[in-house]
Amino acid sequence: MSGTATDRGAPAAGAPGPSILALGRRVDAPEPADSAPERTNRRTVIVVVLAVVVLILAAVALGRGGQSRSDIPLAPNNPEPEGARAAAQILGEHGVDVTLVTRTSAVLAQDAADTTLVIVGADELNSDQMTALAETRADVVLLGLGYASFEDLTSAVEVEAGGTRAARPAECADPDAEAAGTIDTAGPGITGLSRVEICFPFEDGAGAYAVWEEAGRTWRALPNGFAASNEGLALEGNAALVLRALGQHEQLLWYVPDPNDPFTLGDEASAPQTFFLPDAVVYQLLVVALAVVLWRGRRLGRVVVEPLPVVVRAAETTRGRGRLYRRAGAHAHAGAALRAGALARVGARIGLPTSAAPDQVIESLVRATGRSPDELEHLLYGPPPTDDASLVALTQALDTMESEVHRA
Amino acid sequence: MAISVRTVALLALGLIPVLLLPEVGTVLTWLGLVVVLVVVDLVIAAPPRGLEIERRPLGSVRLTEPAESVLTVTNPSGRTMRALIRDAWQPTAGNGQNRHRVTIPSGEARRTRTALLPTRRGDLQADLVTVRSVGPLGLAARQASITVPGHLRVLPEFRSRRHLPSRLARLREMDGRSAVNVRGPGTEFDSLREYVIGDDVRAIDWRATARRADVVVRTWRPERDRRVFMVLDLSRLSAVRLGEAPRLDASIEAALLLAALASKAGDRVELVAIDRAVRARVSGTHGPAIMAKMADALAPVHPTLVEPDWTAVTQVIRDRLSQRSLVVLLTALEPGAIDSGLAPVVAALSKDHQVVLASATDPDTDLLRQARESSADLFDAAAAERGELERRAVATRMRRVGAEVVERLPDDLAPALADTYLALKAAGRL
Numbered sequence: 001m002s003g004t005a006t007d008r009g010a011p012a013a014g015a016p017g018p019s020i021l022a023l024g025r026r027v028d029a030p031e032p033a034d035s036a037p038e039r040t041n042r043r044t045v046i047v048v049v050l051a052v053v054v055l056i057l058a059a060v061a062l063g064r065g066g067q068s069r070s071d072i073p074l075a076p077n078n079p080e081p082e083g084a085r086a087a088a089q090i091l092g093e094h095g096v097d098v099t100l101v102t103r104t105s106a107v108l109a110q111d112a113a114d115t116t117l118v119i120v121g122a123d124e125l126n127s128d129q130m131t132a133l134a135e136t137r138a139d140v141v142l143l144g145l146g147y148a149s150f151e152d153l154t155s156a157v158e159v160e161a162g163g164t165r166a167a168r169p170a171e172c173a174d175p176d177a178e179a180a181g182t183i184d185t186a187g188p189g190i191t192g193l194s195r196v197e198i199c200f201p202f203e204d205g206a207g208a209y210a211v212w213e214e215a216g217r218t219w220r221a222l223p224n225g226f227a228a229s230n231e232g233l234a235l236e237g238n239a240a241l242v243l244r245a246l247g248q249h250e251q252l253l254w255y256v257p258d259p260n261d262p263f264t265l266g267d268e269a270s271a272p273q274t275f276f277l278p279d280a281v282v283y284q285l286l287v288v289a290l291a292v293v294l295w296r297g298r299r300l301g302r303v304v305v306e307p308l309p310v311v312v313r314a315a316e317t318t319r320g321r322g323r324l325y326r327r328a329g330a331h332a333h334a335g336a337a338l339r340a341g342a343l344a345r346v347g348a349r350i351g352l353p354t355s356a357a358p359d360q361v362i363e364s365l366v367r368a369t370g371r372s373p374d375e376l377e378h379l380l381y382g383p384p385p386t387d388d389a390s391l392v393a394l395t396q397a398l399d400t401m402e403s404e405v406h407r408a
Numbered sequence: 409m410a411i412s413v414r415t416v417a418l419l420a421l422g423l424i425p426v427l428l429l430p431e432v433g434t435v436l437t438w439l440g441l442v443v444v445l446v447v448v449d450l451v452i453a454a455p456p457r458g459l460e461i462e463r464r465p466l467g468s469v470r471l472t473e474p475a476e477s478v479l480t481v482t483n484p485s486g487r488t489m490r491a492l493i494r495d496a497w498q499p500t501a502g503n504g505q506n507r508h509r510v511t512i513p514s515g516e517a518r519r520t521r522t523a524l525l526p527t528r529r530g531d532l533q534a535d536l537v538t539v540r541s542v543g544p545l546g547l548a549a550r551q552a553s554i555t556v557p558g559h560l561r562v563l564p565e566f567r568s569r570r571h572l573p574s575r576l577a578r579l580r581e582m583d584g585r586s587a588v589n590v591r592g593p594g595t596e597f598d599s600l601r602e603y604v605i606g607d608d609v610r611a612i613d614w615r616a617t618a619r620r621a622d623v624v625v626r627t628w629r630p631e632r633d634r635r636v637f638m639v640l641d642l643s644r645l646s647a648v649r650l651g652e653a654p655r656l657d658a659s660i661e662a663a664l665l666l667a668a669l670a671s672k673a674g675d676r677v678e679l680v681a682i683d684r685a686v687r688a689r690v691s692g693t694h695g696p697a698i699m700a701k702m703a704d705a706l707a708p709v710h711p712t713l714v715e716p717d718w719t720a721v722t723q724v725i726r727d728r729l730s731q732r733s734l735v736v737l738l739t740a741l742e743p744g745a746i747d748s749g750l751a752p753v754v755a756a757l758s759k760d761h762q763v764v765l766a767s768a769t770d771p772d773t774d775l776l777r778q779a780r781e782s783s784a785d786l787f788d789a790a791a792a793e794r795g796e797l798e799r800r801a802v803a804t805r806m807r808r809v810g811a812e813v814v815e816r817l818p819d820d821l822a823p824a825l826a827d828t829y830l831a832l833k834a835a836g837r838l
Contacts, residue, residue: 278430279430279432280426280429280430280431280432280434280435281423281426281427281430283432283435284419284422284423284426284434284435284438285423287419287422287435287439288416288419288420288422288423291411291415291416291419292416294410294411295410295411295412295413295415295416298409298410298411298551300492300494300507300538300540300551301494301496301535301536301537301538301553302496302535302536302538302553304496304497304498304499304535305498306498306499306500307498309647309649309654309710309711312647312648312649313648313649313770313772314648314649314650314655314770314772314773315770315772315773315776315792317795318770318772318773318776318788318791318792318795319776319788319791321791321794321795322776322784322787322788322789322790322791322792323787323788324791325787325790325791326784326787330787333790334786334787334790334791335790337790337791337793337794337797338786338789338790338793340793340794340797341777341793341794341796341797344796344797344800354804388783388786391783391786392783392786395780395786395789399780
């Protein structure tokens with residue numbers, strides 16, 4: 001390489017001095033060689049790219065498996081004020097195994113007797129999902145309820161208006177509620193059949209918390225999820241109520257419904273007919289896609305470049321000059337040039353010497369065109385044009401005059 | 409290395425076991441299997457770097473005529489090579505199908521032929537020869553790019569040769585006029601012969617007649633062995649593009665036609681291509697050989713983006729010419745020519761030689777001058793008009809010192825220069 005540098009730096013004695021060629025490379029410069037270090041470089045780049053691809057794939061794989069953050073309210077992995085990561089973490093520290101599930105089929109698959117199932121926003125499930133979930137063996141906690149109907153899940157309770165946010169005493173016989181004492185919450189509230197224990201009542205009789213037994217399982221409902229949220233957990237007795245309600249068993253299924261869950265009840269209600277690609281197939285497709293990239297991406301040799309000639313058109317300078325006239329608004333200047341040009345051509349046609357005086361020119365042109373001398377004098381030696389309109393008029397007049405002379 | 413479509417298909421086939429057993433392990437196992445096969449294929453494939461590739465010299469070809477690039481590929485390795493070979497040339501070499509699938513048994517050689525149809529004058533360079541050696545399974549290939557130097561010299565097209573027959577006819581007419589035995593400008597003494605009735609009595613050579621019994625007359629013929637010295641300007645203004653080609657190409661066409669004509673007329677032709685230094689030179693050749701030599705010398709010259717050095721040009725001319733000659737400057741006549749030092753040089757040269765200044769003009773300028781679409785066009789037209797006037801003033805100044813100025817559109821320059829040469833010859837001004 002050092003030899004090449006010297007060659008370029010100092011041309012040999014007797015050779016023509018340095019000059020800029022129109023072409024990309026000097027004629028006497030050595031051909032750039034496809035040297036070994038360049039190849040090694042290319043190989044390094046390939047290795048680095050492959051490593052990056054593998055790392056990205058690994059990160060994607062880990063991200064899918066691991067508990068990443070979410071921004072769904074009352075999700076156990078949401079650290080925002082309306083999330084519920086605090087509650088989930090405290091439960092986890094006290095030996096409760098919290099599992100986040102997003103699909104009904106997964107809930108049904110992991111359903112067991114000594115398990116708590118938290119359903120966030122149960123009223124937004126479709127009837128098939130509700131019917132399937134009504135049959136679970138786990139104890140159920142309905143966390144956060146809207147005014148939509150959830151009759152297919154349970155008909156024991158209904159959501160009522162409730163009241164504004166305030167600290168409310170338990171005023172019921174449920175041990176969890178009694179342990180909590182007072183909770184800070186707001187509406188909606190809940191009412192139910194007589195076997196339903198309503199706690200923390202609002203002014204209209206509905207309560208902020210309900211407990212009942214149904215089909216051999218304990219059901220709990222906390223229609224306003226504020227008490228379980230990161231923001232509200234530390235207020236009054238909220239933490240006591242929520243942790244006791246959710247920590248009944250060592251297994252806790254925290255079901256945050258996915259609105260795109262394709263779950264439907266088939267002929268066999270227990271067999272969830274879901275269609276989604278297994279991760280392994282996705283990975284295999286990725287591998288195939290990568291192979292396609294490698295297959296199509298490898299060129300047969302480098303791209304050959306053409307040492308191109310100059311591409312400046314000759315008229316560029318003329319155009320530049322015209323633009324200069326235009327920007328300066330040099331109507332007079334342009335008019336003078338047009339007059340002189342027309343005169344030169346006409347003069348050559350009728351045999352006038354270039355040094356002819358104006359009088360002589362007009363005299364000859366009067367003979368050639370049959371126009372009046374005044375008209376011609378105004379045209380050729382009159383006042384210079386001052387705007388676009390007068391320039392256009394002058395040009396048209398000159399063109400007409402020229403054509404008359406050529407016809408003559 | 410490179411993988412083939414078969415590898416992709418094999419990986420896609422892996423979807424079947426993955427669907428049957430949807431585990432990440434299945435994916436990895438299948439991938440590992442394919443990788444092993446690919447590696448095995450790569451190892452067995454014949455090494456492309458070991459190939460011996462020779463390029464047959466291409467010589468030279470006239471622009472727009474086809475050429476053929478032939479590679480002889482020898483496989484010295486112990487394995488049969490199945491390869492895809494790409495013989496790459498720079499794009500203007502016009503290589504269509506330059507990929508060749510060849511199978512070379514061990515120790516044998518094969519030839520590949522790539523058709524070229526050059527679209528540009530000059531020395532066209534061959535790029536790397538790329539060999540992709542496919543393994544026996546056809547899954548993967550080893551690839552290497554090998555430097556096999558080669559170039560194709562593309563000579564100027566000499567499109568203007570179609571004007572040659574008519575100009576040669578005119579030249580013969582001028583020759584024929586010598587039969588009239590009129591002494592005049594542009595003729596020189598040829599021989600003595602016996603007087604026949606009808607000869608001009610003024611042609612009688614009395615001294616020769618006195619030495620012999622018969623009356624003897626002198627005969628004349630057009631001047632021969634005059635020197636025509638062409639200077640091809642390679643500087644900045646020759647790089648300007650007129651229509652589709654640079655001005656230099658029009659100048660080269662004109663130079664070739666003039667050389668063909670002048671060498672047929674018996675004059676001695678010399679040519680120098682120059683920017684700030686002499687880039688090409690043709691001298692000391694006579695007769696038909698000069699055309700081949702000129703074409704060869706003019707093939708690789710290209711415009712350079714430098715100012716012309718007219719003092720150097722004068723020096724070169726002074727060094728080469730002692731007697732009065734025809735000096736043809738193939739350059740650009742621009743309003744700036746006065747500043748660039750062309751005018752004083754022409755004036756100085758005109759004292760000792762007949763100078764002809766040939767310049768190709770821009771067809772676009774004429775269109776600009778006639779543009780009347782909008783008021784903006786009028787300013788362009790005015791600028792074009794002004795440029796014309798200035799150029800005409802320069803031409804007038806050149807003519808005043810005795811130089812001939814030939815200004816034509818690129819396609820008309822060559823015949824116009826030839827006509828000027830014939831006119832000068834007829835007038836005896838060489």
